[in-house]
Amino acid sequence: MSASVTAQGAAQHEAAATTEARPLAWYGMVFFIASEAVFFANLIAAYLYLRVRAGAWPAPSDAAFTFELNKVLVGINTVILLSSSFPMHRAGRAAARGDRGALVRNLIFTAILGAAFLSIQAYEFTHSSFGPTSGIFGSTFYTLTGFHGAHVTAGLIFILVTTVRAARGHFSAKHHLAVQAAEMYWHFVDVVWIFLFTLVYLLTK
Numbered sequence: 001m002s003a004s005v006t007a008q009g010a011a012q013h014e015a016a017a018t019t020e021a022r023p024l025a026w027y028g029m030v031f032f033i034a035s036e037a038v039f040f041a042n043l044i045a046a047y048l049y050l051r052v053r054a055g056a057w058p059a060p061s062d063a064a065f066t067f068e069l070n071k072v073l074v075g076i077n078t079v080i081l082l083s084s085s086f087p088m089h090r091a092g093r094a095a096a097r098g099d100r101g102a103l104v105r106n107l108i109f110t111a112i113l114g115a116a117f118l119s120i121q122a123y124e125f126t127h128s129s130f131g132p133t134s135g136i137f138g139s140t141f142y143t144l145t146g147f148h149g150a151h152v153t154a155g156l157i158f159i160l161v162t163t164v165r166a167a168r169g170h171f172s173a174k175h176h177l178a179v180q181a182a183e184m185y186w187h188f189v190d191v192v193w194i195f196l197f198t199l200v201y202l203l204t205k
Contacts, residue, residue: 029181033188036151040192043147044199047140054136057204062135070124071201077120078197081152084113085190088159092183098173100166107163107179110186114156121149144196151189158182 051057058067087109094102125142132142162182165171171179 023177025177026180029184033184036188037192040147040195043144044195047144047199050136050140058137059135062137065134065138066129067134067137068129069201069204073120073124074197074201077117077124078193080113080120081117081193082190084110084117085187087113088183088186092179095166095171095176095179096173098171100169100171103166103171103179104163107159107166107182111156111159111163114152114159114186118149118152118156121145141200144200148189148192148196151192155182155186155189158185 050059054060058065087106091103091106091110094100094106130138130141132139132146159182162178165178
């Protein structure tokens with residue numbers, strides 16, 4: 001009984017020490033991502049409201065426009081973006097170990113996959129059969145996917161800056177908050193895309 005209490009106390013002390021070790025900026029990043037999550041939640045709620053109100057989707061009022069979604073291309077693009085989470089996670093682990101080489105390599109790999117996602121999305125937008133002014137569906141489609149693309153772009157810039165800093169030796173096993181922040185943000189944009197891909201593409205005829 002005494003040993004169990006001692007072990008439990010040690011575990012609580014370790015958890016408390018870990019929590020105290022997190023800098024204030026880490027919590028700031030958490031709150032920032034939470035605010036971004038609320039932003040996308042509002043966009044998705046508006047999209048769902050318009051979709052339910054229309055009765056059919058695309059809306060009957062959009063009959064004058066032609067909507068063709070390249071679900072195969074976007075499906076491949078989705079795999080590319082979600083796959084980028086793995087090297088980003090490995091970059092975070094490498095930073096925690098103080099392994100600069102692995103950190104830089106995985107950040108570069110993540111950036112390449114992120115750039116590929118944006119390139120394919122740009123191709124989709126420029127070769128689409130409809131535009132942002134093509135009725136309710138067109139405006140909601142480009143609002144949701146466009147804002148997400150902007151966030152991926154911001155995340156990519158964040159990763160590139162972090163890569164340069166990593167190559168210059170700015171991070172260590174004890175000090176790598178920027179890498180943690182980049183990883184958190186990148187996982188966030190990946191999760192948001194899962195919801196958007198499901199709602200905008202998979203659940204649209």
